[in-house]
Amino acid sequence: MIRAGIIGATGYAGGELVRLLLGHRNAEIKWFGSKSYIDKKYANVYRNMFQIVEDTCLDDNLSELADQVDVIFTATPQGYLASVLTEDILNRVKIVDLSADYRIKDVAVYEKWYQIEHKSPQLIQEAVYGLCEINREKVKVARLVANPGCYTTCSILTAYPLVKEGLIDTDTLIIDAKSGTSGAGRGAKVPNLFCEVNENIKAYGVASHRHTPEIEEQLTYAAGKEVLVNFTPHLVPMNRGILVTEYAKLKEGVSSETVRAAYEKYFAKEQFVRLLDEDDCPETKWVEGSNYVDVNFKIDERTGRVILMGALDNLVKGAAGQAVQNMNLLFGEDEAEGLKLVPMFP
Amino acid sequence: MIRAGIIGATGYAGGELVRLLLGHRNAEIKWFGSKSYIDKKYANVYRNMFQIVEDTCLDDNLSELADQVDVIFTATPQGYLASVLTEDILNRVKIVDLSADYRIKDVAVYEKWYQIEHKSPQLIQEAVYGLCEINREKVKVARLVANPGCYTTCSILTAYPLVKEGLIDTDTLIIDAKSGTSGAGRGAKVPNLFCEVNENIKAYGVASHRHTPEIEEQLTYAAGKEVLVNFTPHLVPMNRGILVTEYAKLKEGVSSETVRAAYEKYFAKEQFVRLLDEDDCPETKWVEGSNYVDVNFKIDERTGRVILMGALDNLVKGAAGQAVQNMNLLFGEDEAEGLKLVPMFP
Amino acid sequence: MIRAGIIGATGYAGGELVRLLLGHRNAEIKWFGSKSYIDKKYANVYRNMFQIVEDTCLDDNLSELADQVDVIFTATPQGYLASVLTEDILNRVKIVDLSADYRIKDVAVYEKWYQIEHKSPQLIQEAVYGLCEINREKVKVARLVANPGCYTTCSILTAYPLVKEGLIDTDTLIIDAKSGTSGAGRGAKVPNLFCEVNENIKAYGVASHRHTPEIEEQLTYAAGKEVLVNFTPHLVPMNRGILVTEYAKLKEGVSSETVRAAYEKYFAKEQFVRLLDEDDCPETKWVEGSNYVDVNFKIDERTGRVILMGALDNLVKGAAGQAVQNMNLLFGEDEAEGLKLVPMFP
């Protein structure tokens, strides 16, 4: 039985981690960390857990926690883990970090986009970027997994086969992303109030969103040369779900069959990536509550561009589900254990 | 392994049955019946099932189906099952009917409220009303289970302990119910269009909704005398969930402790009914996707009334979940098998 | 031209007042008061007003404001106006108060339900309860108008003709109310976040909501004897709208015609109250953005009860619209000036 601790258990991603781990046959949650709700019953914060979770929220003591559990999930604000993580802790426990602290290899890039000084840059190189479909083998032997961002997972997986196989001109890649509101977190802020989000759509963080360099770094590895993208997130009046619509110029002579074959090459054996039938567009509703990413594409012969589309649940494959998937890899479990969730419709 | 067939697999309740049965360790779906989509791939109707269900929709042949499966779920329009069910079929297969055909013992009442002639009244007496928490033992030995309605399950369970224990004046009982829109089904009708439902709330079926006599019959059994209620359903702009708010005069001298003790008497051992802590009001979101019913109450000393509240997911405990619970009872399975679903939030 | 000042112009009711007064031919806003946004451009707080309102938010100086305008609207927290209003100010300016400070004549009742000490109880008697359809003549000569609450306006108008004419047993009156989320205000609180409200319905303030005594006081005047009610508000995932469903025992022999005649007696000449055709149920969407209250009823012969229904837009007839209607009465304007708003659908 894998003993798990969560720091940041009362955010939306933390809550989803609890939901998923409760359904995992070989894991149990030993520590519900939440600085904001210390000594309060967890089920009073998330009443869906009433009579399911009897635990009380605990403080964030990483070192003490390292002695009690096999894996720690940190669903914490940017900068927190970097400020407390040490080599000594990593010797005692595996860590899956849902924040961005160890996702970006170039500390200068991290510090520029996040406007935070990184307190443990010496640990960045070791961290494995936990996009399981791409870095599976590295995750298996890691101590520290940097769990990818929600927009990032969707954006990268949707484009990966075309970038890796050189089918598109990466200089022309544009990512227009749409997200449900749980991605904004549970903080009490006016822009996230029901009446401000409902019946509304807007772009935000235009040309400046922090997930941009994370996407670029991973696609750069895939392309074997520097990739810069336009990434524009939008806030959609729904709880869960991310949809990305990506645009790029196809290389000369690339056909629909070639594109489809590229997707199949990388994803045919992946149980959590579904390449849809021709002409079916991904919809966030069809993956809600599950760990799936649905992808598909359409070529516009008139403009020579391919339109790529991907959809996932930002709290599952975009956060907690991928974190559990990484945990399974870390401990030699069936990668899908706890994640065989049928999407809920409607 | 229980072999199950579904007639009406492409309605919302049918779709939810598929989702739940896919997670059941000892059941498998052998027949996806859907008159409207014969020969079409089921996963093309419900794309959440892509790469999960490979079956094609079949016609509604009850007799043929009876030879192939152990249990048939009928999620069909009122009158369908009554028009095709026979003693012979019941000798061959168990049936859990999600329509109203066998819920009401008095065929005249059924025909008055549903405006349909009942074609097999001789089978009504045998049918067991499948509200598991109340009729558990009868369900275990039944051939034909009348699975309760969504409003009904919520309304009855919320009031049952007080009615059964004689704590309220049942002549004063009023049920004000609020439902998400999946309860209206997947039929293409203008009043169910997004733009008509969204940003709107209304009452409908006032003093005439078909779930009224079903609620009254069951509460009459509990009270040991005739109970008539006002039942008013409302349509709420959300996908899932039913909330009932019930009002009744408390009998002289009944205290909060007495009411709580009554709830505990009937529900303390029930794994799917949660009596909330004092002053916590049930919310549909806290039970979404799960088989729970959350109940609680508040006494208004000024008026001498008690306000009862109950919440459930209309597609789970209000339809497919309860149907699976009944199947488990019919076949001697753990009653909660396939139903240990943690509510999804947000 | 009526010069108007608003204190609390950046709450939702304040914003709606601005929208309505901008469409009023004989009124102009001279003061956009907002303690939270002093010196900030109003159109930066509410960007719908971009290039429409050029003013900057000002502090809450009631006395100074009294010299500059003809009428002051206070859309402020409970207790604010009571703590600053004086006889001297009332001699200089008319006041329409959207808070509850002067709605309840019995100061002890106010202090009990609001848990605030009332700082100017000597002004309570003079205040006119500004439910125009009932107190029109008194409003015309008032200095201080207590603008009714949103739930209250809907609850009272829906029941008034039956209570006034003695058609129901007021001891049996129950009000089950449903409100959109703008009624909860623009404060940044977790329970009002999009993800907490969306896809959810719940009761709140059960047997303890502050609008209860306000409803009771007004219905007591109408009945000529003390009326106590059960009032239960619910939060609905939509921006605007209140729907009330009320239940009461009809007096012996009261027919549908009698009830309809009662509604017509009081409302036939009212331009903002619409008695719907038989069997049409009020829906909040049909009054959205307008000053209308839609009402109707249905008698349940089986239980001897009448079910009353009423719908309004909580920010218009439930707040800012009624405030403008009161202003029109105070200054001898056409009562409907600025309020001839066609409801917006969808």
Add this chain to the structure above:
Amino acid sequence: MIRAGIIGATGYAGGELVRLLLGHRNAEIKWFGSKSYIDKKYANVYRNMFQIVEDTCLDDNLSELADQVDVIFTATPQGYLASVLTEDILNRVKIVDLSADYRIKDVAVYEKWYQIEHKSPQLIQEAVYGLCEINREKVKVARLVANPGCYTTCSILTAYPLVKEGLIDTDTLIIDAKSGTSGAGRGAKVPNLFCEVNENIKAYGVASHRHTPEIEEQLTYAAGKEVLVNFTPHLVPMNRGILVTEYAKLKEGVSSETVRAAYEKYFAKEQFVRLLDEDDCPETKWVEGSNYVDVNFKIDERTGRVILMGALDNLVKGAAGQAVQNMNLLFGEDEAEGLKLVPMFP
């Protein structure tokens, strides 16, 4: 007083036309045409109009109608107007067509994208494309106005100044559009049901949506050379609103100041186009219910692209509002008469 007739008065755009014309000082509606609801009271179809509109729906007799009114609005399916319009009718009445029948000058392009044979191609050349901000003078003297599509209006106005001034490489222009659900019309179809749209976002009509050639034709006029674009619409779970996010390579040396100056050159005097302050992103909620288009832009120095954003209410500036604006131009009225609508928030 302008006498107006509406054919297609019971669709969403038709309903909005009624709302707007009711607020117009110099227009009155003489004919509520609706083939589906002949002889039914209009206010029974749209109950927001109860006690406001007393008329009954009439059949679609274009020739008879031409004798009774000064202007006819056709909010009808594609192909209808083209099949009944004649020179004779145009001699008797002005027509503002909200369908696509006369928007595209090249009849072959129309027939290819709409898959309909055009029945009156001889009238296409005369029709004026009614995008008022661009074709104002031509509209004033027209007999037949082709009112632009909702996506089209937003897409074109957002890009127009940059295309006209040659600031972007039009070969790189990509338009990612998001629309509320009223754009899908009031037809009873499963994909438009509440439960299918709610909590969901998807792209549709990828590389094949009919508004594409309309956008391209108008931008081609502006650019003075052929423009082809990628246009991808998305369905958003909200009633009203369109947001477009457009991407293009800036020409060498074009600065933020240059772009802003271009917008100001064309829109500074336009009362319905609002160029937002730097860094403010358009949101559909801020224009809801009004005739405004809000636009802004952001340059991404890293990629050399400009991101353009525009928002409007699809039923107002995207349909009925623009139609009234065109009517005002046709009859020499103040262009903003009936359209001074303050956006409603929240």
